[in-house]
Amino acid sequence: MRIRRGRKRLTAAVAATLTLALGLTLNTQATAAPPSAPSVTRYEVTGVSTADERTVLARTGTAIDEVRADSVVITADQADARRLRAQGYDLTALSAPAERGGVGAMAPSDYHTYAQTLSAVSTARSQYPGLVTSQVIGRTYQGRDIVAVKISDNVTVDENEPEVLFTSNQHAREHLTVEMALYTLEELTTQYGVDPEVTSLVNAREIWIIPSVNPDGKVYDQESGAFRNWRKNRQPNTGSAYIGTDLNRNWAYRWGCCGGSSGSPSSDTYRGTAAESAPETRVVANFVRGRVIGGEQQITAHIDWHTYGELVLWPYGYTYADTATGLTADDASTFRTLGTAMANTNGYTPQQASDLYITDGSIGDWMWGSQKIFSYTFEMYPVSSSGGGFYPPGSVIDRETARNREAVLTLLAYADCVYRIIGKQSQYCA
Template sequence: MFSSRRRAAAVAAAACLVLLAPIQASVSAEPTTASQENALYTVANTDSASRTEINRTGALVLSVSGGVATIEASPEQAEQLRAAGFTLKKETTVSEALRRRNGTQRVPGDFPPEDQGYHNYDEMVAELDATVADHPDIAAKSSIGTSFEGRDIPVLKISDNVGQDEDEPEVLFDCNQHAREHLTTEMCLHIAKRFTDNYSDPAVKDMVDNREVWIIPVVNPDGSVYDVESGQYRGWRKNRQDSGTDLNRNWGYKWGCCGGSSDDPNDETYRGAAAWSAPETAAMRDFIDSRVVGGQQQIKAAIDFHTYSELVLWPFGHTTDDVTEGMTQEEYDRFARVGQEMAESNGYTPQQSSDLYITDGDSLDWMWGQHKILAYTFEMYPANGGGLDGFYPPDEVIEQETARNDGAVDILLREAGA
């Protein structure tokens, strides 16, 4: 799926390898001893309520498999959980997990040598530019705004009359809200290539001719760049605004309402000083708001791609209720029906977002709560990565794990016109 330019760049980068001591996940200037640093633990027999309780300490549930949660916690958070009755089994420290994944070599400013199949920020932009150059009649690139550090947040539009605002259902795919979830950027690039390079396919042509497709491959460019700029993975999640804001807790619908985010800037789920305080989420809001034409939201359906756990999630995240303010039984049933159909196509597990744990201020709830967009979150491969490794699958799986969602993407495009 990669261009000869990308392969050549990988070869050139590999020729310039330098050695580097393993990095720490922490960016603190103070030295960290093994007893002070964050560690990865497993917790058995969890459910939505207990996982929500874990997150409320400032620890973070990374994945769930068969009720066993893998979490990241500081020593203080771990002690707090033990005092609350949780049994934690320590697996490894964060730095050791990263050391094992990173190896000893690096390409400064890029992914580790063995993962050169991933696109860094500049390569992502170049890939979008190449797509537009190759398919100017159906693809156009613009911007939704800039990040905290001033990087552009590009958006690609695909449509048969791409220069016109047609009266057709619009569908949004966005990726990489969380910095270390790089597989999602590849997912968005795969969608872009599939609907342009394969336009001669009658099924693809029908979708492109009857929809307007918007693709945002990197919502969090600063965090994505920072996570790999040393040439090795840092395990970074948030944006780069001060100590970092969790972009997927900074959206304005039910922001900070329900114990599904943190007010501590040091926590991984820090929701920011106020709703929309992160320029990246404000740019997303302004773009989606701009698609209200004649009083009607033109974006009818959306997928926000994340990693990992292989889940199809639908609203709401802020409550475990199926029917509640802003969600009728009929609306919920539609979410469940379409979500289950998409999950059957890709082998993911379908569930309401809050079945994983309570979240507030996330994009999923805002898109539906504010605009009635049929919005889903996909947690991509792997189903259970065993810790931080799950955020960094080898580049050999990119083609398989992105193509795995082709059927689900098609189902959503179909449903946008229902």
């Protein structure tokens, strides 16, 4: 058994220097002190046990953090809690989870900051110049770089090979997903030439990693000294004191169609004023559209990393139907079979996204509905708030990122023809 190397940490002095250097490149909005976030509490909402009932709750503008057998867990401020109780919901306040303090609690310093993430990318590029390049594909509302990392054997050449994309950190508070991105980068570089499977896949694929889709939100949630439980980006909303758009409700496929997002800026699932109204969504969408070459989308498969729940999800999220416009029975079978195969490697639960509740304007629906990319959403550790919710302790990072190694390799293996997993490669990939 290969012994995993210890995770590399930057010293506080280096991190501070990097943060200062990065700060000098940002506009004044990026460096100004943000307004205080409202005080929030986690609640269990009982009597919500079916997808329909969860969808009805979500349509109030409430973001559902966790799905239990006969209830859900949400995060709400006092005004939201009063509003939901007035609508007949039974809310029970939960004791503070690990992320709010206590033995084994995650501290903001446990996970890579935005500056440290960029430093890790720079280090990989320097150590493996034949395997790794990176590029700034656009900037956030506050002017921070959104970086895409490319891994391939002839990395400076745009080869005619299947491409796979991994995105992380659409939701600001989901810092474990950035660690997943950096783990994947490390695994595909340090094991190249060592592990035959990794070597073969890197030779035959072009792999893209976007470690943080939402840098502004990440910085706001992580770098004040205490977590803020922040989900959205940091874009102001005209005419409202409420900040931010939920990036994963802002994509331009069935945007706002089906009660799966909120039109209220105060909501954690606020979809924005229009599809791709958030600059971060638009940057990543433009990058993906830019991979259409000769009329053909080069990216064939995608994982969007989230926390938490230990789930493997696939489209569509906007409808309960297994098939719909642009999603045939063979497509659905392929999604289900590959999703189940990946879940078998990590112990997650595989299901269609709408089995949880209806969402619209999500990245997975857009990737498939607009670009015909086989797109999966992985909800990482933990399965419940008892493991730390959105803020699990740093001691689990190595274990929970490595837990997804085989799932990543499985996706890469089928990226040449995803329909091969249902035995229909001759029909679809000739």
